[in-house]
Amino acid sequence: MDAESVHSSSSSKAHSRCPLQEQFLQRRNSRENLDRFIPNRSAMDFDYAHYMLTEARKGKENPAVSSPSREAYRKQLAETFNMNRTRILAFKNKPPTPVETVLSDCSSAAVHQPKPKTRRYIPQTSERTLDAPDLVDDYYLNLLDWGSSNVLAIALGNTVYLWDASNGATSELVTLDEELGPVTSVKWAPDGRHIAVGMNNSEVQLWDSTANRQLRTLRGCHSSRVGALDWNNQILTTGGMDGQIVNNDVRVRDHIVETYRGHHQEVCGLKWSASGQQLASGGNDNLLHIWDRSTASSNSPTQWLHRLEDHTAAVKALAWCPFQANMLASGGGGGDRCIRFWNTHTGACLNTVDTGSQVCSLLWNKNERELLSSHGFTQNQLTLWKYPSMVKIAELTGHTSRVLFMSQSPDGCTVASAAGDETLRFWNVFGTPEVAKPAPKAAPEPFAHLTRIR
Amino acid sequence: MASSKTATKDIITLRGSAAIVSEFFGYAANSILYNRGVYPEESFAKVKKYGLPLLLTQDEGVKSFISNLNSQLSEWLEAGKLQRIVLVIMSKATNEVLERWNFSIQTDEEVVEKGVSREKSDKEIMREIQAIMRQIISSITYLPCLDEPCIFDVLAYTDKEAEVPITWIESDAKLIENPQMVKLHSFDTKIHKVDTLVSYKNDEWDEE
Numbered sequence: 001m002d003a004e005s006v007h008s009s010s011s012s013k014a015h016s017r018c019p020l021q022e023q024f025l026q027r028r029n030s031r032e033n034l035d036r037f038i039p040n041r042s043a044m045d046f047d048y049a050h051y052m053l054t055e056a057r058k059g060k061e062n063p064a065v066s067s068p069s070r071e072a073y074r075k076q077l078a079e080t081f082n083m084n085r086t087r088i089l090a091f092k093n094k095p096p097t098p099v100e101t102v103l104s105d106c107s108s109a110a111v112h113q114p115k116p117k118t119r120r121y122i123p124q125t126s127e128r129t130l131d132a133p134d135l136v137d138d139y140y141l142n143l144l145d146w147g148s149s150n151v152l153a154i155a156l157g158n159t160v161y162l163w164d165a166s167n168g169a170t171s172e173l174v175t176l177d178e179e180l181g182p183v184t185s186v187k188w189a190p191d192g193r194h195i196a197v198g199m200n201n202s203e204v205q206l207w208d209s210t211a212n213r214q215l216r217t218l219r220g221c222h223s224s225r226v227g228a229l230d231w232n233n234q235i236l237t238t239g240g241m242d243g244q245i246v247n248n249d250v251r252v253r254d255h256i257v258e259t260y261r262g263h264h265q266e267v268c269g270l271k272w273s274a275s276g277q278q279l280a281s282g283g284n285d286n287l288l289h290i291w292d293r294s295t296a297s298s299n300s301p302t303q304w305l306h307r308l309e310d311h312t313a314a315v316k317a318l319a320w321c322p323f324q325a326n327m328l329a330s331g332g333g334g335g336d337r338c339i340r341f342w343n344t345h346t347g348a349c350l351n352t353v354d355t356g357s358q359v360c361s362l363l364w365n366k367n368e369r370e371l372l373s374s375h376g377f378t379q380n381q382l383t384l385w386k387y388p389s390m391v392k393i394a395e396l397t398g399h400t401s402r403v404l405f406m407s408q409s410p411d412g413c414t415v416a417s418a419a420g421d422e423t424l425r426f427w428n429v430f431g432t433p434e435v436a437k438p439a440p441k442a443a444p445e446p447f448a449h450l451t452r453i454r
Numbered sequence: 455m456a457s458s459k460t461a462t463k464d465i466i467t468l469r470g471s472a473a474i475v476s477e478f479f480g481y482a483a484n485s486i487l488y489n490r491g492v493y494p495e496e497s498f499a500k501v502k503k504y505g506l507p508l509l510l511t512q513d514e515g516v517k518s519f520i521s522n523l524n525s526q527l528s529e530w531l532e533a534g535k536l537q538r539i540v541l542v543i544m545s546k547a548t549n550e551v552l553e554r555w556n557f558s559i560q561t562d563e564e565v566v567e568k569g570v571s572r573e574k575s576d577k578e579i580m581r582e583i584q585a586i587m588r589q590i591i592s593s594i595t596y597l598p599c600l601d602e603p604c605i606f607d608v609l610a611y612t613d614k615e616a617e618v619p620i621t622w623i624e625s626d627a628k629l630i631e632n633p634q635m636v637k638l639h640s641f642d643t644k645i646h647k648v649d650t651l652v653s654y655k656n657d658e659w660d661e662e
């Protein structure tokens with residue numbers, strides 16, 4: 001192509017001075033019409049042929065002619081030839097491929113792609129499916145929680161059931177009276193023994209699960225249903241449909257210690273950070289707030305640390321990163337469909353991913369840098385993401401309606417999900433902790449791997 | 455102290471220069487293999503070199519590959535026949551070339567032909583190499599994630615008339631189509647000038 005254009009321009013320029021060249025060209029043109037058989041053009045070096053032709057002609061016919069474009073072209077050709085004069089060599093013996101090494105499983109730890117490369121098997125179907133009749137299909141509620149004592153609490157209609165994951169035994173904790181219910185939220189205290197139950201009538205009950213006995217009722221915090229709960233040691237934080245967030249000290253009579261006002265619609269997501277310093281709250285007003293515990297005061301409503309307005313739908317799914325302090329993942333509802341990552345110290349949005357579907361719930365893998373999200377229409381799937389690349393590792397389907405709630409077992413391996421299809425499913429998605437952390441990083445001695453084979 | 459150092463004349467010979475360049479390539483290759491995760495993290499051990507903590511592979515296979523390579527490179531460098539070394543990172547599954555680390559070498563012909571020596575302080579050369587090493591280490595910040603198992607190979611571009619042992623074979627250039635390129639620092643021993651450039655596959659994934 002390049003050769004052609006230079007050729008034609010030079011020939012037209014040389015037209016007056018050098019008829020011979022034109023004749024030569026014409027002959028070449030007429031020859032092109034002949035039906036020649038050329039076996040394989042790709043094997044021909046046209047650049048070289050052209051160079052040889054033009055070079056030879058110049059020497060004979062027109063040694064003085066040198067247009068700048070021609071000069072440049074010659075130079076370029078010469079360079080190409082220089083390249084061609086180079087030999088490109090490689091060792092016959094190739095370096096060992098990483099998988100052949102003893103540490104192959106570790107090398108693929110940096111790898112995240114669905115089928116051929118996963119270093120751990122992620123079952124695509126649920127381990128176990130339980131019926132969850134009368135599960136309220138409401139995005140704004142939080143009806144599932146897996147406590148530290150390995151007991152799962154799920155609210156179905158007016159009743160809170162406990163399912164002991166160690167032996168599969170089911171028991172009923174409480175059935176609310178018609179006028180109080182349905183249950184709008186459940187949350188285990190960190191001790192795994194006490195559980196808070198938020199109700200439609202704006203009250204919250206505290207229960208002792210071992211004694212199966214109600215301890216107290218928290219009243220006067222909210223004016224409408226309590227859809228979000230989270231514990232920070234003895235502080236129970238409640239979020240209501242009235243947009244208020246209240247910190248309750250469950251030990252004292254006047255339990256309301258702080259009030260956070262910032263949402264003007266229903267609060268549906270509440271999560272304390274692991275340090276207990278920061279609270280993230282999401283609401284139906286598309287807002288995500290970060291509140292700082294240390295600046296909270298009892299007498300006046302507390303100002304938020306950050307107000308994050310990037311989501312364009314209700315923010316319910318919230319998850320604090322277990323391996324990076326001050327990092328929060330948040331997911332937006334059906335109109336937004338995005339998972340966002342925040343530095344809650346600075347309020348900066350670190351990354352955002354459009355999932356293409358309502359984000360109902362988010363969970364971090366405690367053992368790997370992975371995030372699990374649960375979704376609504378159209379797939380009703382659970383998606384496992386590699387962090388920070390956000391490559392999809394697995395999509396788990398099975399639910400036939402939106403996957404409203406997820407909760408993680410205390411060992412971090414199994415995830416329970418409850419969906420609008422009134423089923424509760426268990427997924428062995430996060431693997432086992434032993435596999436996840438194979439080697440201490442600070443032991444790079446040459447033969448360290450030998451001891452590990454044994 | 456510094457002034458007395460600069461005052462002393464540092465003579466560099468062709469042989470010494472070849473040793474510096476091939477040694478540099480050895481450390482650079484190790485650094486790339488570590489930082490790009492071609493081999494598992496655990497198979498590397500920390501050493502101090504060029505005033506930096508660098509990582510060297512402890513994998514016997516990789517080690518011997520690089521040391522064999524280095525001795526051949528020194529030979530070619532001393533003969534002034536080496537034009538370029540390229541470390542290629544390819545997908546293990548598809549053999550697709552994902553990254554090319556290109557070290558082009560310009561040799562001072564006069565030194566090779568007449569056997570003269572040049573002057574440049576060791577310290578200065580080390581400082582230049584250190585700058586490149588730092589750039590290699592920091593390259594992970596902009597290079598696309600290698601999210602699949604990778605293998606590597608090394609290509610040597612030599613003069614036509616260079617002596618080639620039978621352990622070497624002709625190879626294609628293993629080019630990347632429409633690559634992104636980033637030029638790194640260069641260093642110069644006054645005999646060999648080494649320019650470093652990394653080209654990599656455009657990450658279509660980001661553009662989606």
